[in-house]
Amino acid sequence: MLGPRLFVAQRVSAAVMAPLVLGHLLVMIYAVQGGLDSAEILARTRGSLFWGTYYELFVTAVAIHAAIGVRVIAYEWFKVKNRWLEVVTVMIGCVLFLSGTYAVYAVVA
Amino acid sequence: MAELSDELEVAVWQGDRAGGAMRIYSVPQRPSQTVLDVVTWIQRNVEPGLSYRFACRVGMCGSCAMMVNGQPRWACRTHIKAALAGNHLELRPLRNLPVIKDLACDMSEFFHKWQQAEGRFYPTADRHEPVAKISPASPRRAAANKGIECINCAACYAACDVVAWNPGYLGPAALNRAWTLLNDVRDGAQKRRQRAVLQNNGCQNCHSMQGCASFCPVALNPTAAIAGLKRTALRAIRQGQV
Amino acid sequence: MMRPHHKSSLWLGFLLHRLSGLILALFLPLHFYVLGLALVDTAALDGYLILTRNPVVKFMECTLVFLLAVHLFGGLRVLALEFLPWHSRQKTLVAASSAAALFLACLFLLRAF
Numbered sequence: 001m002l003g004p005r006l007f008v009a010q011r012v013s014a015a016v017m018a019p020l021v022l023g024h025l026l027v028m029i030y031a032v033q034g035g036l037d038s039a040e041i042l043a044r045t046r047g048s049l050f051w052g053t054y055y056e057l058f059v060t061a062v063a064i065h066a067a068i069g070v071r072v073i074a075y076e077w078f079k080v081k082n083r084w085l086e087v088v089t090v091m092i093g094c095v096l097f098l099s100g101t102y103a104v105y106a107v108v109a
Numbered sequence: 110m111a112e113l114s115d116e117l118e119v120a121v122w123q124g125d126r127a128g129g130a131m132r133i134y135s136v137p138q139r140p141s142q143t144v145l146d147v148v149t150w151i152q153r154n155v156e157p158g159l160s161y162r163f164a165c166r167v168g169m170c171g172s173c174a175m176m177v178n179g180q181p182r183w184a185c186r187t188h189i190k191a192a193l194a195g196n197h198l199e200l201r202p203l204r205n206l207p208v209i210k211d212l213a214c215d216m217s218e219f220f221h222k223w224q225q226a227e228g229r230f231y232p233t234a235d236r237h238e239p240v241a242k243i244s245p246a247s248p249r250r251a252a253a254n255k256g257i258e259c260i261n262c263a264a265c266y267a268a269c270d271v272v273a274w275n276p277g278y279l280g281p282a283a284l285n286r287a288w289t290l291l292n293d294v295r296d297g298a299q300k301r302r303q304r305a306v307l308q309n310n311g312c313q314n315c316h317s318m319q320g321c322a323s324f325c326p327v328a329l330n331p332t333a334a335i336a337g338l339k340r341t342a343l344r345a346i347r348q349g350q351v
Numbered sequence: 352m353m354r355p356h357h358k359s360s361l362w363l364g365f366l367l368h369r370l371s372g373l374i375l376a377l378f379l380p381l382h383f384y385v386l387g388l389a390l391v392d393t394a395a396l397d398g399y400l401i402l403t404r405n406p407v408v409k410f411m412e413c414t415l416v417f418l419l420a421v422h423l424f425g426g427l428r429v430l431a432l433e434f435l436p437w438h439s440r441q442k443t444l445v446a447a448s449s450a451a452a453l454f455l456a457c458l459f460l461l462r463a464f
Contacts (some may be wrong), residue, residue, distance in 0.1 A: 001259060001275065001277075001309055001310070002309070002313050002314050003187065003307075003309045003313075003316070004307040004311070004313055004342050004345065004346060004351045005351075007313035007339070007342060008342055008343055008346055009428065011433070011434075012429060014429075015430060016425050018423065018426065018427060018430075021419060021422075021423045022423065024419070025416065025419060025420055025423070025455055025459075028416060029416075029455070029458055029459050029463075031464055032412075032459060033408035033462045033463075033464045034406055034464050035395055035400075035403065036398045036400040036403050037401075038389060038393045038400060039401055041389075042389060042393075062379065066372070066375070066376040066379065069372050069373075069376065069440035070373065070376050072314075073369065074371055075360045076271070076274035077274065078276055078387060084400045092376070093381065096376075096379055096380070096383075099379075099380055099382050099383040099384065099387070100379070102383065102387050102390075103382075103383040103384075103387045104386070105390065106386055106389040106390050106391075107386055109390070203364055270362075299406045316365050316369075317361075317365070317429060317433070318359075318361055318363065318365045319359070319361045319362075319441065320359070323359060323361075330437075333437040336432055336433050336437060337437075339433045339434075340433065340434055
C-alpha cells in the first residue's frame, strides 16, 4: 500500500543516495586494507564539514527510503494494515534517523 | 493397446468457493489438440457437470484463460504439446480471482478495477462532428498502439504477484488500459484518470517483475505501460492533482 | 501451484532487491550503534573493529558489501526502467547489475585479506 507521495519520496531518496552509496562502497574498499581502527576512521571524519554533511544527508535519505521499503514488505508479506502500517513506517523512519544522526555526531564531533 | 500409450493424464481442479480437489482423467491424445479440446472432451465424455468458459475458440474473446501446468494461458490457443509436462496436464482456475465453479472464475473484481482505473473512454465530440485526425506516427498514438490489443482475458492479472500479495492493487490489465487512454487526445477526463491511476492501490505498487509481460498471450507489455504511468506521478503531484 | 515465472531472472532480480534492502535495513541500527560508541567509548569501538580481523566476519562484511552494491545497481535499474524510455533488454540489465555488485564485493574481499 503505497500512495503517490510515498512512491515519489522513495524514488527521490533513492536517487539522492545513489552517488552516496557508490562513494561509501569505494571508501570501504579503500579503508578495509590493513584492517579497520577507530583512529583511522576518526582522523578522516572528526571536525570535517564535508563528511558531516555527507553522512547526515545519507542518514536522512536512508531513513526515508528504508521506512517506505519495509512498509511495503510489511504490507505485502506480513499483512500489516491500516494504523499499524503507519506506525511501522514512522517508527522505522524515526529510529533510523535518530540513531543515524547520533552516529554521525559521534564520528564528526 | 496402442491407444493406451497415447493417453494424456489430465488433472482438473473441481469445486467452488467452499473448496475443491483435483480429479484425474485419461484423455486420448490427438493431433493438433488444444487444451480447450481436452477440457471439452472431458465434459462431453466423462464429467458432464464440469464448468469452464469459452466462446470464440480462436483467441479473440478472452474468456477461456486458465492455469495450464501453473501458467495462465488461453485454453483455445494452447496446443497441449506446448504445455505438457511428460504426458501430464494440470488445469486450474485462474489465479488471483475468486472461483465460481471448477474452471470458471468470478471476473467482477477484475472488471471493477478497470472502472476504478478509469479504463473507459470519455468522449469530447459526438457523432455529428468530424472524425478526429490523429497521426499514427504521433508519440502518444504510438504509445497507445502498443497496449491497445488487450482483450481482458486476465492472464496478466493471474500472473501478477503484486495482485496476489495486495488484493486491492488495480493490476496490469486495468493500468495498461488506463495508459492507452491517457495517450488518447480525444479523451476528456484525463485529470480524473490521472488521479485514479495514482490512488493508493495504483500503478506505483508495481514491482516490475514483468510476470504480466511474460504471460500476455498477445505479447503486450503492461509493465512498460505501468512505467509510463509512474513517470506521470511527479508531475501530477507538482500540479496538485493527487 | 507451480509458479514457473519465479524462475525468470526478472523475478529473481526483484527478490534479490527486496531481500538485500530488508537485510540492510535490519543491519543499519547495529551499524549506527557501533559508530555511536566513538563518542563515549573508543576502546569499545575498537573492540568491535578488531572483530573484523576474523576471516568469518570478513566474509560477512563482504556479504554486506555485496548486498549494498546489488541494492544500488538493482535500484539504478529500477529507476532507469521507471523514468527513462522503455527498452527491451530487461534481463541483460538484471545480469549486469548483479555482475557489477559481485565485482565490487570481490574487490572488497581481495583488499580485506
